[in-house]
Amino acid sequence: xxxxxxxERIVPRILEEEMRESFLDYSMSVIVQRALPDVRxxxxxxxxxxxxxxxxxxxxxxxxYKKCATVVGDVLGKYHPHGDSAVYDALVRMVQEFSLRMxxxxxxxxxxxxxxxxxxxxxxxxxxxxxxxxxxxxxxxxETVDFQPNFDNQLEEPIVxxxxxxxxxxxxxxxxxxxxxxNVPPHSLREVAAGVRQLVVxxxxxxxxxxxxxPGPDFPTGGFIVGTEGIEKLYREGRGRVIMRGRAVxxxxxxxxxxxxVTELPYTVSKTKLIxxxxxxxxxxxxxxxxxxxxxxxxxxxxxxIELKRGADAGTVLQxxxxxxSLQTTFGAHLLALDKGQPRVFDLKQMLECFREHRLEVVxxxxxxxxxxxxxxxxxxxxLLAALEHIEEVVKIIRASxxxxxxSLKLQDRFG
Numbered sequence: 001x002x003x004x005x006x007x008e009r010i011v012p013r014i015l016e017e018e019m020r021e022s023f024l025d026y027s028m029s030v031i032v033q034r035a036l037p038d039v040r041x042x043x044x045x046x047x048x049x050x051x052x053x054x055x056x057x058x059x060x061x062x063x064x065y066k067k068c069a070t071v072v073g074d075v076l077g078k079y080h081p082h083g084d085s086a087v088y089d090a091l092v093r094m095v096q097e098f099s100l101r102m103x104x105x106x107x108x109x110x111x112x113x114x115x116x117x118x119x120x121x122x123x124x125x126x127x128x129x130x131x132x133x134x135x136x137x138x139x140x141x142x143e144t145v146d147f148q149p150n151f152d153n154q155l156e157e158p159i160v161x162x163x164x165x166x167x168x169x170x171x172x173x174x175x176x177x178x179x180x181x182x183n184v185p186p187h188s189l190r191e192v193a194a195g196v197r198q199l200v201v202x203x204x205x206x207x208x209x210x211x212x213x214x215p216g217p218d219f220p221t222g223g224f225i226v227g228t229e230g231i232e233k234l235y236r237e238g239r240g241r242v243i244m245r246g247r248a249v250x251x252x253x254x255x256x257x258x259x260x261x262v263t264e265l266p267y268t269v270s271k272t273k274l275i276x277x278x279x280x281x282x283x284x285x286x287x288x289x290x291x292x293x294x295x296x297x298x299x300x301x302x303x304x305x306i307e308l309k310r311g312a313d314a315g316t317v318l319q320x321x322x323x324x325x326s327l328q329t330t331f332g333a334h335l336l337a338l339d340k341g342q343p344r345v346f347d348l349k350q351m352l353e354c355f356r357e358h359r360l361e362v363v364x365x366x367x368x369x370x371x372x373x374x375x376x377x378x379x380x381x382x383x384l385l386a387a388l389e390h391i392e393e394v395v396k397i398i399r400a401s402x403x404x405x406x407x408s409l410k411l412q413d414r415f416g
Contacts, residue, residue: 027178031343035177037184039337039344039351040358041136041161042168044175046090049079051104052158054129055137065108065126072122081151084122091127092119100171101186101220104133114221114302116270135164143369144362162362166192166355168337172217180343182336185217185234185242185267192352199352207235207349214348216242217333222264223247226328235348238335245328246274248321250314253307258314262304262327269326271295271304277325278306286324289317386415 037044043051053075059066072087080087093099095107098114109125112118119125129137139162147156172186194213198205216231225231226243234240244266251259265271275295281287289312296303308317322328335346339354346354387394397414401407 031177031180032338032341035175036180036182036336036338036343037168037173037175038160039168039339039346039354041163042166042171042173042184042337043136043161044090044173046075046080046082046087047094047104048161049075049157050087050091050094051129051133051137051161052140053079054105054127055134055140059128060134061106061129061131063128065106065128068107068122068125068127071127078155079150079157088119088122091122095127098221101218102132102170102189104130104136104171106130114265114270115272132165136161136167138162138164139362139366142366144365160358162366163355163358165189166196166352168355169214169351173337177343180336181334183332183334184337185331185333186219187214188218191215191218195348196352196356199349199356205349207347210348210352211235217331219244219267221267221269223266230333234333234335238345238347240333242331242333243328244331245322248306248318248327250318255310257310258308258312260306260308260314260318260321262306263302265302266326266329267331269329271297271302274326275304278321281321281324287317287320289313383415387411390415 033045035044038048041048050071054071057066057071057074059071068088068091071091072084075087076082076084091105092107092111094105095103095111097103105127106129107125107127110117110120111125140158144162146159148159149155150157168184169187169192170189172184174183175181191214195210198210198213202209211232214235216225216228224245224247226245230240230242232240234242246262246266246269247264248260248262251261253259262274265274275293278287278290278293282290282293289308290306291309292305292307294305294307296305306317306321308314335348335351336343337346337351338344339346393414394411397410398407401410
C-alpha cells in the first residue's frame with residue numbers, strides 16, 4: 001500500500017521542460033526580487049524595505065539615532081526573510097558618501113572607508129534617515145502607491161515609493177541578475193532636476209536637449225571624465241563606456257624635485273589598491289622615476305603623495321600611471337531597470353519620462369485621497385451645523401432613543 005501511494009505522487013516530466021521552466025522561474029525571481037532596481041524610485045527591494053522599515057520606526061532626521069541592529073532585525077522580521085549580512089551591507093552602502101552621490105541614511109559610527117575597510121558590526125553602529133530619504137517616502141500613507149502582502153501575509157509593504165526625485169539617475173545602481181546586469185552611473189541632483197523640468201516644459205524634447213542640462217555623470221569621489229563619446233552613446237542607446245580619471249596636481253619640492261598629489265579618485269577605486277599598484281610598478285622597475293609614496297589623507301580629504309626623483313618629468317610619470325594603474329579606469333554603464341516588473345534598457349529621455357509619469361500618478365492619487373478626506377470632513381461639519389441649528393430637537397430625539405444606534409437612525413431620518 002505504501003509503495004502504491006508513493007507511485008501515485010510521482011509525476012512524469014520531460015527533463016528539458018522541467019529544467020527550462022525551473023530556470024526561468026529562478027531567473028525572473030532574481031531579476032525582480034533581488035538584482036535590478038525599479039526605474040520609478042531607483043531602489044531594489046532590499047533598499048526599499050530598509051527605508052520603509054526605518055520610516056515606520058520613526059527614524060526621521062530630527063529624531064535620535066537608533067542601533068543598526070534594531071533596523072536590521074525589523075527588516076528581517078517584517079519584510080526581508082534573507083540573511084542579516086545582505087540587509088546590513090545594503091544599509092551601510094546607503095550611508096557611504098563615496099558610494100552614493102546623495103546618501104539616503106545618516107550613520108553614526110564606523111561605516112567603512114574608501115580604502116576598502118569594512119564597517120563595524122551592526123551592534124556598534126547607529127542610523128537614521130536623511131532628509132532626502134524622507135522625500136522618497138513622502139505621502140506614502142496617502143494612497144499614492146500600491147502595497148502588497150509581506151512574506152507571511154501579516155503586514156503590507158510598498159511595491160514602489162512615491163519618490164519626489166529621480167533617485168535612479170541621482171544615486172545610480174549596479175547589480176548582476178541572471179543573463180543581464182545593470183550599471184547606472186550617479187548624477188548631480190541639480191542637473192537631473194533641470195532635465196526633468198525641461199521634459200515637463202517640452203515633452204517632445206530630444207536627448208540632445210536634455211544633455212544641455214545633464215552633460216554627464218557626476219561621481220561622488222570626484223575626478224574627471226575623459227571625452228564625451230561614451231556619454232553620448234550611453235544617453236542615446238542605454239549603454240556606453242565612460243573613461244574616468246583621478247585628479248592629480250603637480251607640486252614643487254626643495255632641491256628642484258617635484259611630486260604628484262592625487263586628491264580625487266575614480267569611482268569605486270580603492271586608495272589602498274592604487275598604492276599597491278604603484279608600489280608594484282616601482283618594485284618591478286617600470287616606474288623608475290617614483291622615489292616614494294605616502295598616504296597623507298585625513299578627515300579633510302584624500303591626499304596621496306607620489307614623490308619623484310630629481311629631473312623626472314611629472315607629466316610623463318602621470319601618463320604612465322594613468323595607463324598602468326587604476327588612476328584611470330572605465331565605467332561600463334548600462335541603463336537597465338525594471339519597468340512595470342519587466343527588465344528594459346532605457347535611453348536618458350525614456351528614463352526621465354518613466355519618472356515623470358510616476359510622479360503624475362502619485363500627485364493624482366494624493367489629490368484624490370485628500371479630496372475624499374476633505375469631503376468626509378465636510379459631511380461631518382455639515383451634520384454638526386445642522387445639529388446646532390436644531391439643537392433642542394436633536395437633544396429631544398437622543399433622550400427619547402433607547403440606545404446610540406436608534407438615536408443615529410432617528411437623526412438621519414429627521415435631518416438627512
